[in-house]
Amino acid sequence: MLTIIKLPFFIAIILCLEVVIYFWSAWTATLKASNFLFIEPRYIFDKCARISGRVSSILNLIILLMVVCFGLKQIYLEKTKLDTFLILITLFTVNHLAHFFYLRQNFKQRSKVLKISENKHGFITSVSVMLFPAILLFYENLTMLLYSYIILHLFNVSYIIIDIFNNKVKQGKKAYHNKFGIIVTSVACMYVVYRIFLDFS
DSSP states (O other), rough: OOOOGGHHHHHHHHHHHHHHHHHHHHHTTTOTSHHHHHOGGGGGGHHHHHHHHHHHHHHHHHHHHHHHOHHHHHHHHHHHHHHHHHHHHHHHHHHHHHHHHHHHHHHTTTTTOGGGGOOOHHHHHHHHHHHOOOOOHOOOOOOHHHHHHHHHHHHHHHHEEOOOOOOOOOOOOHHHHHHHHHHHHHHHHHHHHHHHHTTTO
16 A cells, blocks of 8 residues: 555665656667668667656656546545545656756756746746645645645646647658547646546535
8 A cells, every 4th residue: 555654665666767768869879871770879868868757757647537427526535545646746757857857957968048038937837746745744634725726736737748848749750659649638737627626526
């Protein structure tokens, strides 16, 4: 049974996964150019960022599905469900920090500057992602304000994920996994709206 006490264990798993992602990406840069998995060394952190981003999208989908299955009101009524919800939220934040590190290293490696002014929405979302677990841990009771904040945060993060997937879909490229990500995240968000209706009906 998941409890908040096991949080360090799950954080360790996510961090180990990010290390594996790095070594996997670095390994693909050592392959022959004819190999399907081959990437140029300068794209190692780019690949790390893409894979860690997919991990974030999976974690976000699991969080959305939990809200769909139980509803926020029910989650906050049962300690086990709430602990699981908080663990998932925290893991998403930890993974996002790793993702941001890879992005920063990718820009640095390619002599580019990551400018906040060019992506204010992404910056604000990143700050919100980092503060989100602390806010949920501090406010134990589900007020209407907290309920609204959680839903808006999840929708905003989902929008960012869908937008990233959408930018990867270009004419002439199949990009099935990106299209699949757009569809499942969009459907999950629609079901969250339905769950909100059930929570207040």
